[in-house]
Every structure is written in structure tokens, then in C-alpha cells.
Amino acid sequence: MSKLHSVATEHYMNTQRVLGDHVYAAASVIPAGRAFDLVASRYSHSVALASRFYNLMSVSSGNSGMKKFPHMSISPDHIDNALAKAGPGQLPGAVQSLILSGGRDLITQTSEIDPLAEGWDWVMEPEACDYCASKAGPGTGDFRAHYSCGCIAAPRFTESKTISTG
Ligand SMILES: [Zn+2]
Numbered sequence: 001m002s003k004l005h006s007v008a009t010e011h012y013m014n015t016q017r018v019l020g021d022h023v024y025a026a027a028s029v030i031p032a033g034r035a036f037d038l039v040a041s042r043y044s045h046s047v048a049l050a051s052r053f054y055n056l057m058s059v060s061s062g063n064s065g066m067k068k069f070p071h072m073s074i075s076p077d078h079i080d081n082a083l084a085k086a087g088p089g090q091l092p093g094a095v096q097s098l099i100l101s102g103g104r105d106l107i108t109q110t111s112e113i114d115p116l117a118e119g120w121d122w123v124m125e126p127e128a129c130d131y132c133a134s135k136a137g138p139g140t141g142d143f144r145a146h147y148s149c150g151c152i153a154a155p156r157f158t159e160s161k162t163i164s165t166g
Contacts (some may be wrong), residue, residue: 002060003059004060005057005061005101006020008053008057009053009057009123009152009154010055012049012050012053012152012154013123013125013150013151013152013162014127015049015053016046016060016100016103016150017125017150017159018082018154019033019042019046019049019099019100020096020099020100020148020150023038023042023090023092023093023095023096023099024093024095024096024130024148025092026038026095027091027092027095027096028056028092030105030132032091032136034129035078035083035091035094036076036079037081038047038091038095038099038129039079039083039095039098039099040072040074040076042099043072043074043098043099043101044103045099046099046100046101046102046166047058047072047102047103047106049103050102050103050104050106050107051066051069051106051110052109053103053107053154054066054069054106054107054155057154057155058114058116058155058157059155060139061116061158063157066110066114068090068111068123068138069106069108069110069119070158071104072099072105072106072109074101074102074156078098079098082094082097083095083098083157089104090147093147094147096148097145097146097148097149098145100145100149101145101153102154103141104143104152105142105143106146107120107152107153107154107155108120108139108142108143108154110152111153111155111156114155115158116157116158117154117155118158119138119139119140119156120138120153120154120155120156121136121137121138121139121140121141121153121156122134122135122136122137122151122152122153123136123137123151123153125149125150125151125152127150128150128151130145131146132146132149132151135155136151137149138154138156
């Protein structure tokens with residue numbers, strides 16, 4: 001990974017973490033009945049952060065970036081089911097996980113349809129748990145994050161397309 005990719009990836013992880021911390025805190029103080037609206041309103045924020053990161057990685061690899069990303073949406077049923085599964089005290093974690101799935105899914109799905117991408121990597125957060133450490137590296141299928149996971153998906157582009165600075 002180039003230096004620029006490393007810096008961009010670390011920055012992106014931090015921006016999703018800030019969003020995740022914000023919505024976790026918000027979900028901790030609202031009535032449970034408001035959790036649905038919180039997820040529905042913040043999901044697109046995670047997606048927006050991810051689309052900017054995706055194109056930064058693409059352009060800095062010598063590609064043109066995605067003009068049109070897959071449309072990301074989260075269905076009301078999915079939100080309801082996921083929130084219903086959260087145990088006592090787990091609601092903030094469930095809210096956070098649902099919102100951050102927007103960015104993760106945008107990266108994994110775009111990497112699959114972008115002919116210039118090689119795929120995506122599971123980039124683990126610095127204090128990742130054993131489960132996440134075992135997942136780190138090239139990913140397949142869905143990004144199955146646990147509650148309060150701070151790991152991210154990052155697109156992978158071929159090294160040969162890296163811009164020459166010489
Ligand atoms: Zn994780």
C-alpha cells in the first residue's frame with residue numbers, strides 16, 4: 001500500500017469512528033423508539049464518507065474514480081429486525097453497527113462492480129478483537145461486523161496503476 005493510501009485509510013477509519021462514537025452516544029440517551037429514526041437519518045452519512053474515500057483511493061491509484069456509485073439504502077425491515085435482536089444494553093451498539101454498515105457496504109459493493117478494483121480489504125482497527133484480527137486482509141462476501149467494531153472496508157487497486165511521483 002502506498003503512503004498516500006495508508007494515510008487516506010487511517011483518516012477514513014477515524015472519520016467513521018467519529019461518526020460511530022457520535023451515534024453511539026446519541027443512541028444511549030434517546031428513548032428506544034427513536035433508534036429507528038436515528039439509523040435512518042445517519043446511514044447516508046457513513047455512505048457519503050465511504051464514497052469520498054473510495055474515489056480518493058481510486059484516483060490516487062491512477063484511476064478515474066467512480067462517477068456513479070451503487071445506490072445504498074437500508075430497508076425499514078432490516079432496521080427493525082436488527083434492532084429487535086439487540087439485547088439489554090446493546091441498542092447503542094446495534095444502532096452504531098447499522099449506520100456504519102452503510103460505509104462498509106458501499107466499499108464492498110463498489111469494489112465488486114468497479115472493473116479497475118481488485119477487491120476489498122478488511123482493515124482492522126488498532127485494538128481489534130481476535131475475530132476481527134482473523135478477518136483482516138482480502139475480504140469476500142459481506143462485511144460481517146460485530147457491535148462496536150471499528151474496522152473498515154478499503155478498496156484495493158493494482159499497484160501498477162499507482163501514480164509515479166518520479
Ligand atoms: Zn472489528
